[in-house]
Amino acid sequence: MNFDFTEEQSMLRDSVARYVQDSYDFDTRRAIASSDEGMSREQWQTFAELGWLSVPFEEEHGGFGGSSVDTMLMMEEFGKGLVLEPYFATVVLFGGLLQRSGNSALQTEFIPRVIEGSCLGAFAYLERQSRFELADVCTRAESSGDGYSISGEKVVVYNGASADHLIVSARTSGEQFDPQGISLFLIPADAEGVSVSSYAMMDGQRVANITFDKVAVAATHLLGAEGEAMALIEPVVGTANLALASEALGIMGQLNAKTLEYVKTRKQFGVTIGSFQALQHRMVDTFMAYEQTKSLLYRAVCELEEGADSADATVHALMVMVDRAGKLIFGEAIQLHGGMGLTDELDIGHYAKRLMMINTTFGNGDYHQAAFDALRYG
């Protein structure tokens, strides 16, 4: 039993940390956020050159063969810098689904392109009515000749504005809420019948609502078995939640550190406000919330790597804590920064907004708590 990182893991973390510190300061990030795409393709190419886009992929496809620990360490550093480039959408979700799909032709075609930075991907899974239920799918894929014809609408597709390829969940059989009968398809974003309406979110991301009007897809572009997509989606969402939690941990650490620095320098009544016990105890509460989140993240990563039966419940527990601890930490960070905490100029509010988005991506705290309860208490 140990909580040490291997030399390779430490090097990877240091490489991302150094890059974020040297080349992704808050002004750079602000400029990228206000650009048309809300991300920098130049930065993305650098990520590719540094090998980061290859980390979770298997070696046979040119990947690094990394584990959840590697992804955790990278995402934590991305969180610290509020990195906007679509690592989560392209590598973790799009790449993760491809990697697990068992479709070797698509893997051979697309994984190397993701790794070299020439393919930006997105996973289109949310619908207007679906909220957090992944199996609530109305978009339909009808059999048509040798392939399928997809019609329907997906909303809030992360990286949907920039992605050149989409993985879409669509129903090939069954009714709206059936876990059975959902299939995944890989579609070029410029295929006929696809229309993309993009918009900006509060955390700087560009997302899109995407409609599919009788979009023709070849049977070879089906990922996994027809109707069995939930078995593919669920484990990928599990690792995606770990990635989000890691990013959140990085953000929480930054918020705590910046707030601590602030209360040590800000003076009122002739003394630093950090000398007040009422504030000290609140700083301790946020410190403990951070440490507890870190512990649960380590637990979830270890259990997932071990293939423990309890891993699914632990990931839900982790997301409950990310939600609760995140809200406590950003709330206190804004409060203790006083009026400055409300300014757009300061990074505090931007960290807060990214945390809020993380806590809606694959379920909020209540959703994860109900899922945890069902697994643990029947």
Place this chain on the structure above:
Amino acid sequence: MDISFAPEDLAFRDEVRAFFDKAYDTELQARLADKATFKEAVIDWQKRLYAQGWIAPNWPEEHGGTNWTSTQKFIFETERAQRGIRDVVPFGLTMVAPVIYSFGTEEQKQKFLPRILSSDDWWCQGYSEPGAGSDLASLKTKAVRDGDDYVVNGAKIWTTYAQYADWIFCLVRTSSEGKKQQGITFLLIDMKSPGIKVNPIHSIDDHHSLNEVEFNDVRVPVANRIGEENKGWTYAKALLAHERTSIAGVADSKRGFDEVCRRASEEVNGGKRLIDDPLFRKRLSDIEVELMALEFTELRVLATVASGGAPGAESSLLKIKGTEMQQAIQGLNMELAAYYQGVLPNELSAEQLGHEFGSAARQSYMYGRAATIYGGSNEVQKNIIAKAVLGL
């Protein structure tokens, strides 16, 4: 990062399980549950651990420790707690022994450590005073040098199990010069010394474990002083981290929580099991999520200690969160017991009464209020973290 057990760890776990299953027998459990036989049963149990060589896993091997890895310690703790086996009485083994083997003379080590290991001496702790609680350093119990003795006058309070104790370790004031921390001396005092009087304090759990200990011209040989005169605070501080870590009781909370879940699937309201009630389920998982995290926070601290670090300010985090968990679990048991929480100890059987755990749940809940107060109140722990970790 790896939390899997190696084959030798699994073999160790089997060994621990076999020992507990055999040594912690039903006859012993009955004696532990009976007030009249409690003390001798505790000593009996600790002697069984001693005979096995497992009484002091955290001591250095040269003094009688086990030389276990942090994984082995974790396995031992988990297996102990899962069986509902009480932890050893901490005052000798966990609290004073590290001070003696770290700061004591060779004579003191030889005199005291073997009898702590064998549980032949029962120790209690003389820190708090009627006028010195969270502000421990303001203590006033006075020791005045007279030849080869100190003459001690004053009173200690909240002294757990003083009525059983053979020895008490005390912080006493030997100087009022300089900062109040600077005039404190660490003394080991024989409870049979003339001039010591133990006054029981009956607590809100309808039990007697707490006491006030009076010292009236008690003569203590200078040979029983730890380290230097006026340096006692330094030694005591080193000890407090051990105390806090042991107070956290994470493995016991885990077991307590599992018991709550079992009871929640038996207790019903309107024919519906409480574990199926959405509000109760939320209360359960609010606690379980924190507890799952705390288990790993403790493992992280253990791993730090194993790689040569001492338990420092992070032991304050464990103390705060650990005691919060204990109280939260005690609170759930009270909810589960409903009106039976009011039952005082009586002669009726559970069958006659119609309920099993109400009285015990209340006793734990009421005495459990102490956990956020003793060992330095949780507010004091927050002060420690603010200063030592956050630099405020």
